[in-house]
Amino acid sequence: MDALRANLTEKKDLSEIELAWGRKDADDSMKERRVLESLQPSVNLVKLAIRSYGGTSFPNWLGDSSFSNIKVMGLSGFSNCWSLPPVGQLPALKELYISNMKCVMSIGAEFYGVNGTSLIQPFRCLEKLQFIEMPEWEEWLPSPGRGQCPDFPRLEELVLQKCPKLRGNLPDHLPCLKKLQVYHCWVLHERATRSRWIPWSLIVNTESLRQSLQDLEITGCPGLSSLLETESLSSFSVLEIQIFSRTDCLQPHLSSRLQNLTLRNCGSLLSFPRNGLPTTLNSLYILECRRLEFLSHEMMAKLTSLRDLCLIDSCDSLRSFPLGVFPKLSSLDIWGSKNLESLSIGEGADHENVTHLDSLSINDCPNLVSFPHGGLPTPNLARFTVYGCENLKLLPDRIHTLTALRDLEMFGLPNVESFAEGGLPPNLQSFQISGCEKLRPSMEYWGSQRLVSLRTFDISKSEDVLETVLKEQLLPTTLHTLRISGMKSLKSLEGKGLQHLTSLQQLQIYECDSLKFLPKEGLPASLSCLGIYTCPSLMKRCQEKTGEEWSKIAHIPCIHIGDQVIIN
Structure with a gap:
């Protein structure tokens, strides 16, 4: 009755009705079908989403061609339906998103909306089609009676994700397909026992893809290896390959148009093609490919368009990374490189090449001990992160000369004792320290009063550093945000280091189990927001009006103590 009274059919201005059933409502499939039937919207609808529908069939309006304005549709979580509407x-349908259909085993004539004799072209405007989490889906049949006409004449993007039983008979003619993403469809394209199921690699019209497919991403789908034969597919600009066991998943001649290449979890991949990678490459991401031998010096030098390079848990043979070999590299991330010992400019490399570097991140490289001698000749470096390098003792020489550096992050560096002579970069805006127990800050080396641009300081798991900061007033008065966390034995924030921060707006304190006392002098009058989380002793002492520390924070306009919000 509620659905009928809503009278959605007459609401002509309604352009978008997301219909969602809660778990408690999903108890009567017949009632749910009647509700959905009664919620028939106006034919002027443009977007429709239906979630968690528990009926076993659909009302006639869902999919009716009189809804000539619907461009986007999403259907998800239908628990009792054996077919699609x-x-x-x-x-006018351009985008169709289907997910979590638990009972659908086959998709065929009912999906296209034809009865075997209809000559109407299905999905005449569809450009994007996604199927995600279809656990029982086994076959995708073509539209009956279509002959040589494609079922999806304008489809540009096809995504198949987590369809573990889907084997074959995918659309065999996709003349406009530009993007194909297939994730964790493990048996897709394998030969099956039923005669009508054959690998898509044998029936797909690769000729139709030759000029159209630009973006191919394959994860956990070994049967798709034939699509990597670039003799028939030479138009790739984006290629992503994941969880491949073949040692030759990179063909000798990659597309000459390739711009973005991602290799993930290709455990058997040993080397790049002998003739290197296409010079058109803009980004290269290598993840979990430990046996892969990194590019040779000659191959690197030819990548004149490469801007972004990311190595994560890969290329274990790499011991020294030559920064200056790539002519235009602007972003470099190296994570989990077990044997990396140093970063260098590179033999015979040009210092000019390093001037493009904007972001540098070195994470979890336990054997890293040195940076280039004389420092980083990277005048445009804006972000620098060093994380989890337990044997590193010194940051790069002359780091204070990096005048473009805005963000500096130092995490998990237990043996770094000080900055090199000259102090911190003068134009820092954000500075984060965590797990740097031996670091000894000082006015001489930090030069903190020169840091007039510093707005955010974040310190964690470095109690000696924090105590020195609070005692010697090392932070600049221009600081806007201060975050303190993970100080397990810290009992007090005593010192004049907070009181002199006359521009401080936000103070956030997390996970300081023993912390009880705020400074006797109180907190800066400029504070507009104070947050205290997972600090049981301090949270108790800062309770409104009754806590021992309340008088020190009562002037702050907004206070968060755990889940409690106090507005003064």
């Missing part, structure tokens, strides 16, 4: 006859 006949949405193929929606004339």
